[in-house]
Amino acid sequence: MSHSTVPRSRAEAETTEKPPAPPGKPGRPRARKPSLRLRWRRDRVLLLMTLPAVALLLLFNYLPILGNVVAFQDYDPYISDNGIVSILHSPWVGVENFERIFADSAFWNAVRNTLVLFFLQLLLFFPIPVLLALLINSVVRPRVRAVSQAILYLPHFFSWVLVIAVFQQLFGGAGILSQLLREHGYDGLDIMTDPSSFAFLITAQSVWKDAGWGIIVFLAALASVPPDLYEAAAMDGAGRWRRMWHVTLPALRPVIALLLVLRVGDALTVGFEQILLQRDAVGPGAAEVLDTFVWWNGVRNQDFGYAAAAGLVKGVVSIGLVLAANKVAHLMGEQGVYKK
């Protein structure tokens, strides 16, 4: 299974001996950094080839960022037929939207719910794909392995609407399990509508849906571990657990670090559709997260300036988190997402 992580573990092997290679040119040893002109002459074809991608990136990822100026406006998209004209004509309100946000208890509630969900998912979700990957990797028969992999991947392709409907049918107040309990003289369950356990419900749904999909990256990393390392370890008398501890896990470490950094950068994005669909079932007190807060205020209430300000706050905090997590990864001796 060829995957982005495979070259990465190779790259890591290199970095132990050589200074880091510039991105895009792995495996080309150099004594010192060449001059800018020299690099331009050498790389210009490659750079030219990236142009279309860069153009798309600019057009669809960077240009829209400018729209964030509405965070400083009382933006009314309906005063003209063109979004840009509307921006030009909407009144400027300075940082009023931000003042409102920081004084809004609903916003802080959303922040708290977001963080609780993030940590819970980090704790309960993140390790599971690793364990599953190790499990799958230990299966020897290819057929069993393929079938179990397919079964694990499958839920990833279900839409959230479907996943939640399935949970509802099984665990809802009028679902199969509840009715079975009632028929035997117990009380029905309140899993789907209980705000106090909502975070666990969300995490359980995510695990069921996406844990299987998450193992792909780890399996690729496992496949790249040279078998002779295991053989050598076995020759030295290492048992199964020792081999896992000293060979397998170190091989996975860069991937785990990378995914952790990425996950932290995404910390404030904890599952929009999934939560929106269940927001009314437990109420915003437990289910409002930053993304649904932005949606509710922007799309539902058309308070676009306010929603944009909340989105901007989220973006700034997320960047901070990525930088911090990347730093931590570097301190741990890993590559992280990027390196200067």
Added chain:
Amino acid sequence: MTPNAASAAPAPSRRSFLASSAVAAAAVAGGMPLLTACGGSDGGSREGTTAGKEAEKLLPAYVAGTVVTPDIPAKNGSAVGFTRKLDLAGLKTSVPEKLGKGGRVTIMSPFWGSPPKSDNAYYRAMNDLIGVDITWQNQDGNTYEQKLGAVLASSDVPDVVVVPSWNLNGRIPSAIISKFADLGPYLSGDAVKEYPNLAAVPTDAWQRSIFGGKLRGLPQPQPYVTGIVPLYRQDIFEKEGYEVPTSCDEFLALAKEATNAKAKRWACLDMKWTAFQAFGVMSGNEKPLGWTMVDGKMINRVETDEYLEALEWTRKLFAAGVVHPDAELGKSQATDAGPKFAKGEFLIYAQNISQWWSRTAEQATQNPEFKVWGMDVFGHDGGDPVLWAEQPAGIWAFVNKKASEAVIRDVLAAANVTAAPYGTKEYMMTNYGVEGTHYTVKDGVPTKTDQGNIDVMNAYVMLASPAATIAHPDFPEVAKGQVEWQQRMGAFTRKSSFHGMQITEPSRYANLSSDFEQMEDDFVRGRKKMGEVQQAISEWRSKGGDKLRDWYKKLLDENGSAAN
């Protein structure tokens, strides 16, 4: 809150969960007699109201156009009812020649249920009858509010957009004023006579269609009696010997008796809307309806004791475990309640009066014992209820400002067909489709076929409709029951100060009460405490509620009251 009800239209039956505690738009002082002088309206103004002479100038002339005399005339704000057998062979023609000029028109509209294929026999037949090539963009009615804001903010607004009054949240009212065409030149005064069926649309419905000082909407007239009926399984009530409750205590007692969770039976769904009615809480359907003068003081519905008492009682039902678990899910439970009601999983639910008929029709063939009926709203203490009047029009079709005159004329041609009164070929086609394909006639009674139940749903009835009409040739006893219910309830119905007016609140208060509905739902399900509700109410006051109070007071001083 209450999905408001165009009782006659069989179409929008599942609008329920849309609800919205909110709303308000540019205003026409309705209420007859026409009010003098107008406040804050200088033609294009975005907030306030348009009334008096200025409104009069905009309103289309009224030319009555009843083809068939109703068996039950309108009374107490009810619809007119038809219960006699329909003479299908003798249907009148109200549109002698096609007014459509063959143009193409796209219409975005909310749709409750599963939309049919875009190219189906009903749409083709209707387009042929109208003479316009109409393409429907049907959007899920339960989440329509989420689409609407984004579509109107884009530069690609369809030719016609249908907007229900309960979706007028946030800045939608201002979007309506800036994005949609002034239909005045085509309809005001005698101009409307070119479209006779539109000329027969009642004036109070047109008054509600003036947004920002211009006639912009094609209205769907509706009775002003509340559209929310506590529907119950009469067959099961009879079998079990249950009495229809006449007070809140009786309701609770009955609900406890009827609930048997082990056997998968609960008494009801969320009865919040019925509670509001029983306790006499003012309508939450539109923001201006939530305000009224009481003893010289302007008060809002959320400030009344009745509001809190109604919520308390609803909470009691949930706490007693008599509410079906699905209702715990609140709005996120968007699936159709019909099948579980038919199975008898719950016996009572509060919904739009149109479901009285649609549930009956759905079950008629496969479940002959099934009988749904509407319960009279009871006063909470067993006395007479106090009900508050809804608006005489609650759904509009708007035409894109950028549309050419030809497109506008084509839209009006279509509306002239869909607004045809009962007893005409056009009404039959709009509501029942094509004979042989969408309904069959047996003993002079039209019965919808399976294809009819799929194709002939929503769509054309959303465009403009005749004066509120209840007529079910297939179930005349239901039509009778509905109109009589409206008339009995109409006797208890009062108008609040701003009834009939189309009011746009200042946009800085647009979202002041947006969170109330969610809070109510949280409270009745035991997720919030009374203290939190009271705190939200006092926050509402300090964040703008008190200012809004002054604003409404001023509006009332300038326009006079519609209250009775």
